[in-house]
Amino acid sequence: MELFWLKGYNSTSIADLLSRTQLNSGSLYHVFPSKQDVLVGVLEAYRDGIEAMLLEPAWAEIDDPIEKIFALLNAYRTMIVESDCTYGCPIGSLALELHEPDPQVRELLAHNFENWTAAIERCLNAAGKRLPRGTDKNALAQFVLTAMEGGVMQARTHRDVAYFDRAVDQLRTHFDLLAAAAKAKA
Amino acid sequence: MELFWLKGYNSTSIADLLSRTQLNSGSLYHVFPSKQDVLVGVLEAYRDGIEAMLLEPAWAEIDDPIEKIFALLNAYRTMIVESDCTYGCPIGSLALELHEPDPQVRELLAHNFENWTAAIERCLNAAGKRLPRGTDKNALAQFVLTAMEGGVMQARTHRDVAYFDRAVDQLRTHFDLLAAAAKAKA
DNA sequence: GTCTATAAAAGGATAGAC
DNA sequence: GTCTATCCTTTTATAGAC
Numbered sequence: 286m287e288l289f290w291l292k293g294y295n296s297t298s299i300a301d302l303l304s305r306t307q308l309n310s311g312s313l314y315h316v317f318p319s320k321q322d323v324l325v326g327v328l329e330a331y332r333d334g335i336e337a338m339l340l341e342p343a344w345a346e347i348d349d350p351i352e353k354i355f356a357l358l359n360a361y362r363t364m365i366v367e368s369d370c371t372y373g374c375p376i377g378s379l380a381l382e383l384h385e386p387d388p389q390v391r392e393l394l395a396h397n398f399e400n401w402t403a404a405i406e407r408c409l410n411a412a413g414k415r416l417p418r419g420t421d422k423n424a425l426a427q428f429v430l431t432a433m434e435g436g437v438m439q440a441r442t443h444r445d446v447a448y449f450d451r452a453v454d455q456l457r458t459h460f461d462l463l464a465a466a467a468k469a470k471a
Numbered sequence: 472m473e474l475f476w477l478k479g480y481n482s483t484s485i486a487d488l489l490s491r492t493q494l495n496s497g498s499l500y501h502v503f504p505s506k507q508d509v510l511v512g513v514l515e516a517y518r519d520g521i522e523a524m525l526l527e528p529a530w531a532e533i534d535d536p537i538e539k540i541f542a543l544l545n546a547y548r549t550m551i552v553e554s555d556c557t558y559g560c561p562i563g564s565l566a567l568e569l570h571e572p573d574p575q576v577r578e579l580l581a582h583n584f585e586n587w588t589a590a591i592e593r594c595l596n597a598a599g600k601r602l603p604r605g606t607d608k609n610a611l612a613q614f615v616l617t618a619m620e621g622g623v624m625q626a627r628t629h630r631d632v633a634y635f636d637r638a639v640d641q642l643r644t645h646f647d648l649l650a651a652a653a654k655a656k657a
Numbered sequence: 658g659t660c661t662a663t664a665a666a667a668g669g670a671t672a673g674a675c
Numbered sequence: 676g677t678c679t680a681t682c683c684t685t686t687t688a689t690a691g692a693c
Binding site for chain 1: 477478479482557558563564570571577580581584607610611613616617618622624627628629630634638640648649651652
Binding site for chain 3: 308309310311312315316
């Protein structure tokens with residue numbers, strides 16, 4: 286997970302994996318017949334660990350459903366800052382790096398995104414009447430992911446977290462405008 | 472440009488470049504001393520060709536400044552559809568694929584993004600009073616890029632252009648809400 | 658299951674003739 | 676400027692002993 290996050294898939298060699306894990310070639314290949322199988326394992330670990338690794342830490346002391354969304358985005362901000370704007374979302378990076386992934390890999394990437402947006406959608410549903418009646422919660426949840434990934438991409442490219450912050454600010458404005466519209470109608 | 476767009480940088484070999492260009496190794500290396508120099512040339516070509524290659528075709532018959540923004544997004548939609556949801560924004564893909572790019576490459580990627588958002592910002596300035604007084608046009612222009620890149624990423628990952636469409640719809644809602652807020656204050 | 662050694666191929670880059 | 680041939684390294688993966 287760490288190496289694919291830091292260096293990407295193609296730029297991580299089997300030798301890198303052996304060095305980092307202190308394994309010998311025979312041991313690694315005994316469990317993972319090919320490099321792609323390691324990738325599958327990593328993507329499955331992200332998929333199965335989203336609650337424990339990502340959501341629970343980010344939401345430890347947050348109750349408000351809308352603030353949970355921005356707390357999650359803030360967790361990504363911390364990752365960006367702590368890596369000097371070099372690393373962002375591991376899934377997003379892999380999704381764009383792998384141009385013609387195997388169906389199994391592509392579906393795991395998609396499944397990771399689905400789990401992420403499903404978590405946001407639960408927050409939106411919990412927000413109840415603070416959003417306009419008829420709001421497409423699924424589309425809005427996807428838009429939160431959109432803003433996160435686009436913001437991470439620009440922050441990494443410019444090596445400046447301010448690009449991520451501006452994306453989050455715009456998303457906040459979007460939620461504020463939606464809340465105002467919901468209130469006006471009520 | 473084509474090969475880096477279709478396959479990415481690392482997955483495009485010198486042999487691929489020679490085959491596609493019908494050049495021999497000596498000729499290519501005479502002009503581009505290394506593979507990275509080819510990448511630099513490609514990024515410079517995108518930078519210098521944004522008007523002729525991207526903006527002018529997309530805006531051929533569009534006058535309204537806000538609609539120009541959505542016409543540009545629609546040009547990306549066409550790319551997504553025509554490639555069966557495999558290719559999106561070449562700059563965004565390279566930006567996330569290259570984890571530790573040379574400063575020259577990183578700055579070219581950033582410059583490409585800057586030119587793109589500068590074009591959007593000109594549209595926003597032309598929109599005048601349709602946006603609330605005090606709107607941060609630069610941040611909003613970046614948000615358009617954010618939505619585009621995030622939407623492309625999800626459409627590619629899910630192999631479904633509907634993910635891009637939903638991102639654009641949400642952005643449209645954002646602009647509609649801003650326009651309504653501008654009108655209410657006036 | 659793990660070890661070392663090594664195969665087999667692909668990759669970026671260079672040499673030197675023309 | 677372009678040609679062919681090839682070097683050298685890296686990379687994924689395998690073989691076979693223990």
